[in-house]
Amino acid sequence: MITKPFLVIQHVESEDPGVFSFCLERREAKVRTVRTYRGESVPAEPRGFSGVLIMGGPMNVEETGRHSFLINEMQLIRNCRERAVPVLGICLGAQLVAASFGAPVYSGNVKEIGWYGVTLTGQGRKDVLFEGFPETFTVFQWHGQTFDLPRGALRLAGSAGYPNQAFRIGENLWGLQFHLETTAGHVRRWLKENASELESLPYIDPKAVLDGIGRYENQCEILARLLFDRFFTLTLGAQD
Numbered sequence: 001m002i003t004k005p006f007l008v009i010q011h012v013e014s015e016d017p018g019v020f021s022f023c024l025e026r027r028e029a030k031v032r033t034v035r036t037y038r039g040e041s042v043p044a045e046p047r048g049f050s051g052v053l054i055m056g057g058p059m060n061v062e063e064t065g066r067h068s069f070l071i072n073e074m075q076l077i078r079n080c081r082e083r084a085v086p087v088l089g090i091c092l093g094a095q096l097v098a099a100s101f102g103a104p105v106y107s108g109n110v111k112e113i114g115w116y117g118v119t120l121t122g123q124g125r126k127d128v129l130f131e132g133f134p135e136t137f138t139v140f141q142w143h144g145q146t147f148d149l150p151r152g153a154l155r156l157a158g159s160a161g162y163p164n165q166a167f168r169i170g171e172n173l174w175g176l177q178f179h180l181e182t183t184a185g186h187v188r189r190w191l192k193e194n195a196s197e198l199e200s201l202p203y204i205d206p207k208a209v210l211d212g213i214g215r216y217e218n219q220c221e222i223l224a225r226l227l228f229d230r231f232f233t234l235t236l237g238a239q240d
Contacts, residue, residue: 004050005030006235009073011057011092012037014189018181019224020053027232042072046085051235052076054093056179060145061095061105074100077173086172086234091143094167094175101150101169108162112141113204115212118165118178124156127168128234129227137223138216139178142190146177172234180224184213 006029008017013035017024024031032049034040046052054073064070077100080087089097095105119136146162149155150169157166165177179186191198191206198204 003030004048005032006232007031007043007046007049007052008033009042009052009054009093010035010037011055011059014186014193015056015091017053017055018179018183018186019221020181020228023225023228023232029232036067036069042069042076044072044075044079046076046080046083049085051086051232052080052088054087054089054096056091056093056142059092061092061099070096081170081173084172084237086231087174088228088231089173089175090181091177091179094177095145095147097169097173097175098147098150098153098164098167101153103148103150103153105145105147108144108146110161110203111144111201112161113198113201114141114209115139115216116141116159116161116178118157118159120157121155123154123168124166127154127156129174129230130156130166132226133223137219138212139180139220140182140187140212140216141178143177174231180220180227182220184217187213 006024008031010016010033034042036042059067061070073096077087077097087097099105115138117136117138120130120133124130147164149164149167153167153169155164155167159165162177168174191209198206
């Protein structure tokens with residue numbers, strides 16, 4: 001029986017859990033959403049939660065002076081590892097997982113905005129979340145930061161431009177640089193809200209990004225539901 005709520009940390013209104021929300025609703029999970037953009041506090045102690053999902057956002061990990069909640073999130077992540085509470089970090093969330101265990105986070109060579117292929121490593125093909133995935137699959141990306149892997153972390157997926165696209169620490173912490181949770185609505189909204197940024201990036205074609213929705217959205221949703229259902233199943237073990 002599910003008794004503990006599932007914790008979602010959301011940094012901006014436009015980066016919600018997307019497809020992952022459907023999985024939580026279908027499981028009739030209790031969910032507590034902390035919206036840091038509204039000034040809501042991030043709990044440092046994970047004992048009362050079955051699992052944690054940390055979403056993306058426009059801020060960078062090193063901006064703790066402007067965004068003090070990032071410090072609390074990294075403490076929460078470290079405590080989750082100690083308490084064996086599963087964590088899934090998306091984009092900024094993945095960078096926070098890496099930084100929580102001493103890995104540097106820094107600007108990549110070029111921003112990735114749009115649909116890009118990622119390839120599973122040998123470890124990734126055996127990982128509990130990715131087992132049975134295509135070896136290479138296309139996902140939505142929107143980021144300019146990257147990170148090194150913490151000591152002991154396993155690289156699960158990478159790409160030519162960003163070798164650390166997915167990783168795992170121990171048996172309960174995952175980071176995904178890419179946005180598997182996005183819907184067509186997310187893509188359209190982010191393009192609209194960030195039009196000025198895109199104007200400064202001539203190598204990004206917004207029309208091509210929009211056209212990619214029809215080609216890739218359905219397959220991404222299938223993979224997102226599979227991955228998150230597997231992750232949610234792991235949280236059931238944290239109910240005790």
